[in-house]
Amino acid sequence: MKSNSLFNEQIHLQDAELFQDLTAAEIDALGEQMPVKEVGAGTVFYSPEHPTEVLLFLKKGRVRLFYLSAGGKAFTTATLESGTFFGEMTLLGQSLYGKYAEAVTPCTLCVMSRDDVKTFFLSDLRISYRIVESLSKRLAETEQRLADFAFKQVPARLAALLLSLADKKSVNNQNESVSSDPAFVEIACTHEELSQMTGVHRETITRVLNNFRTNGLIELHRGKIVLLDVKALTELSIV
Secondary structure, three states: OEOOHHHHHHOOHHHOHHHOOOOHHHHHHHHHHOOEEEEOOOOEEEEOOEOOOOEEEEEEOOEEEEEEOOOOOEEEEEEEOOOEEEEOEHHHOEOOOOOEEEEOOOEEEEEEOHHHHHHHHHOOHHHHHHHHHHHHHHHHHHHHHHHHHHHOOHHHHHHHHHHHHHHHHHHHOOOOOHHHOOOOEEEEOOHHHHHHHHOOOHHHHHHHHHHHHHOOOEEEEOOEEEEOOHHHHHHHHOO
């Protein structure tokens, strides 16, 4: 367990959407009370075999939520970036039932009990509102992902996913939307991660990405993808 100074100096809590309505003094006070923990990539926070009622606030890093089939195939339902929360907390209507939660990168986070959630979050209506808003957005994203899976061909599904990941990055950087930002957007994601998020074989993902690159829509780098033509990707995503 690291000291609370890490919370304030490295995580930039004021940038988290959950706390954007708080004053600087309130954020500092909150940071002093919430304990910080660091874990390595590959750490499993939650699994159906070992359920526990905790809420985790992700201050730095990336976490994936996924299902695991009987044959061992993973299907990722969400990839969470810094400034978001996840976990099993009936108090908030938040559930990971049947899912796994795993650190994709080294992460810095806070693990909160039911009492912690009452103390730090539910006692402030501003934070409570942002929690409800965040849960609603996540539900909408999950429903859209399922609709894409059911009705879209792989190129359209992959284009939609890349735009969604880019939008999340833009929001974290305090831009409204990737579509309103002409600058190229770089997202950190591997072919395997895209495979698990779309339910498509990795080889197919690689083939479609190479086609996107050939047509000037993206650039591919090791573990990263740069979106070059957001307009074309948007048109492709709605086919």
